[in-house]
Amino acid sequence: MGSLRRELEGILTEKELAKLRAFDLVGDIGVLRLPPELLPKKKEIGEALMRVHRHLKTVLLQVSPVKGEFRTRKLEVVAGEPRTETFHRESGCVFKVDLDKVYFSPRLAYERMRIARQVRGGEEVTNLFAGVGCSSIVIAKHSEAKAVYSVDKNPEAFRLMCENIRINRVGGRVLPLLGDAREVVSSKLRGRADRVLMPLPGAARQFLDTALEALKEGGGIVHFYDVGEEPDPFSPSISFLEREAGKRGWEVEVLNQRLLRSYGVRAYHLVLDLLLRPKGQK
Ligand SMILES: C[S@@+](CC[C@H](N)C(=O)[O-])C[C@H]1O[C@@H](n2cnc3c(N)ncnc32)[C@H](O)[C@@H]1O
Structure with missing residues (x-):
């Protein structure tokens, strides 16, 4: 600057x-x-x-x-x-993006790597809103994840995700799926995930049922992205999750909370790392 x-x-x-x-x-x-x-x-x-x-x-x-x-x-x-099309390098990966047709932000590089570092060997990960596949590919490159199911509804994002999987040689581990996350999870990905990514701040709340459906029977980790406001950006999201997951018979433990960047003057893009387990299960 x-x-x-x-x-x-x-x-x-x-x-x-x-x-x-x-x-x-x-x-x-x-x-x-x-x-x-x-x-x-x-x-x-x-x-x-x-x-x-x-x-x-x-x-x-x-x-x-x-x-x-x-x-x-x-x-x-x-x-x-x-x-509007280019190749962007990040964390040892290359992403083809078309800024006119898909979402992409280079500012989320640290966050993508932060998640990848948490993934343990053999995990199955479901990314509900994968875009051109950046988080999924960074996870596959930097962890021993068994599979990263990567859903997006935008056909252009899906097309570029398929290309990025090929360019980064993570085929067979990052599995692209085109469609609405709700439908794709219900029809193909129920009960598979040890970990679910929900990078759709502002609308992720509408997909809580989908994230729960995607998790393995015993539960797992959910990375929940939301928008929060000063003076207490995290509490409304946590209250929402505890209330709504609780109603559905799930317990929520907040493992970590982080502000990613500001949206305007008082609002923030935030992430909560959550452990979700069916109630009564240790
Ligand atoms: C904020 S972007 C994801 C960014 C991506 N995680 C990354 O790191 O580049 C949100 C994505 O969700 C997709 N999307 C929105 N609604 C969806 C839905 N109902 N089902 C699946 N994908 C959806 C959009 O097409 C968009 O690519």
Whole structure:
């Protein structure tokens, strides 16, 4: 950020420089978010970003928030080649992504690796919202998991996930499934998982039954992603889980809680690592 600011000195006023927001680097594409006051200078800012990060071939401006069932966003090319597809390297893996058609955030790299480090040899993992397969592939590469069932409803994410499984040579261990997580779990993945990933903050609560159905009979670990607000971001999610899982005959133990990043001023993207067991079972 500091070097982009320096590159833009003399092009933007002091006031404008103070308004610059953090950008993402995804493979050879830079992704900018700009406040309305800076939109007239988007081309100059995009070109400056390419001078600062010389490996970039394209700079995109995010013109809508991430939204909709597939969690995609509208993008506009402001500098370089007109494309939205690239290869991104992370944790010894390579991911092909199309930023226009699928969800992807390089900011979740630490979180993906954090989960992978917890996976024990022989585990079966069910990833309910796998996107282009990043978490599933990082798990397969960095653990001795037996299988990572990877579900996504977006056909473009599924297509790229299949390609990423091939590129990263994790075929046979990461198993891609196209469809709605509820239907896929009910029809193909009941009672299989030692561990369930629920990376759909804001909507994961609607899939609690699906996560419980996916777990093995004796229970297991669930990584539950949600949105929480100051002053007490975790409590509403924990209360929801204890109440709703309790009604269904399950006990919840919170093993770990973590804020991933802020959403706006007072809201956070958070994760709870949970141990879920049928009541009365030790
Ligand atoms: C936040 S993204 C997942 C990101 C991914 N875990 C990663 O690390 O890149 C959420 C994904 O859930 C998928 N999705 C949304 N609703 C779904 C559903 N009902 N069943 C399966 N996938 C769904 C979206 O298409 C999207 O790819």
